[in-house]
Amino acid sequence: MSPLTICEVGPRDGLQNEPDVLPPVVRAELANRMARTGVQRVEAASFVHPARVPQMAGAEDVLAAVEARAGLTRAALVLNDRGYERLRSTACEEVHVAFCVTETFNQRNQGRPVAESLAQARGIIAAAHADGRRATVTLAASFGCPFEGEVDPGVALRLAEQVTDADEIVFADTIGVGVPSQVRALLVGARPLGKPLGLHLHNTRNTGYANAYTAIESGVAVLDASVGGIGGCPFAPRATGNIATEDLLYLLDKEGVDTGVDIDEVIRVAEWLEKTLGRQLTGQLYRAGPFP
Secondary structure, eight states: OOOOEEEEOIIIIIGGGOSSOOOHHHHHHHHHHHHTTTOSEEEEEEEOOTTTOGGGOOHHHHHHHSOOOTTOEEEEEEOSHHHHHHHTTSOOOEEEEEEESSHHHHHHHHSSOHHHHHHHHHHHHHHHHHTTOEEEEEEETSSEETTTEEOOHHHHHHHHTTOTTSSEEEEEETTSOOOHHHHHHHHHHHGGGOSOEEEEEBOTTSOHHHHHHHHHHTTOOEEEEBGGGOOOOTTSTTOOOBOBHHHHHHHHHHTTOOOOOOHHHHHHHHHHHHHHHTSOOSOSHHHHOOOO
């Protein structure tokens, strides 16, 4: 199988749903620890208003403390033009712009219609490219919406067709409702767009790893994961954690998928994170251990 990029989202999507607000220096430490495991990309921060998501306050300070490393892409999430203007002053190499594919969720999450978020996303892509940055678009709730229910794959695919100016397109199962047949429909349907495709998976209903395996079979280029399985969406009811990076790596390693990530080091990061957060994490491998 061809190499796969793992994007570590623990410092952003993982910590944004934690009840405690960790200081920027600790969030940067998590990003640096994960970077040392060999992951190719770390989503280190989110440039959102701290009143909306206080866990992400001080994004500039986080990015300033994330070390540049050969082979590492430092990424951050933005939702609007104001967020990108803040990111612009950092050394972040890649911008992740996201919006929801359903009107109700997008209004709850971003306070605007989908069409307006789409237009803003295209403007951010253009600005990022002008600044010499890569740009990835994430289509949130591509598999299902907490307010509108099931999402027709055609809805996400039609939006994907309108963001092909991005370097990469990611379909997000924001609330963890997707199943393998939906993964195939989205990845096969988007293949003619000629862009690298990614998946952002949550394991809310215990289908995240089956979806990840199906994505590998369907030629996915990027998989998001969060160390320890932490995370969730503050604006989506009952949206629990991401697939755990170390659990995903165990599956991929046993299936012969090359990631270049040291699974033992990721387990050590999960152990550190458990102590830092003061609670047991949802990931399983860091407790059970690798085999053999």
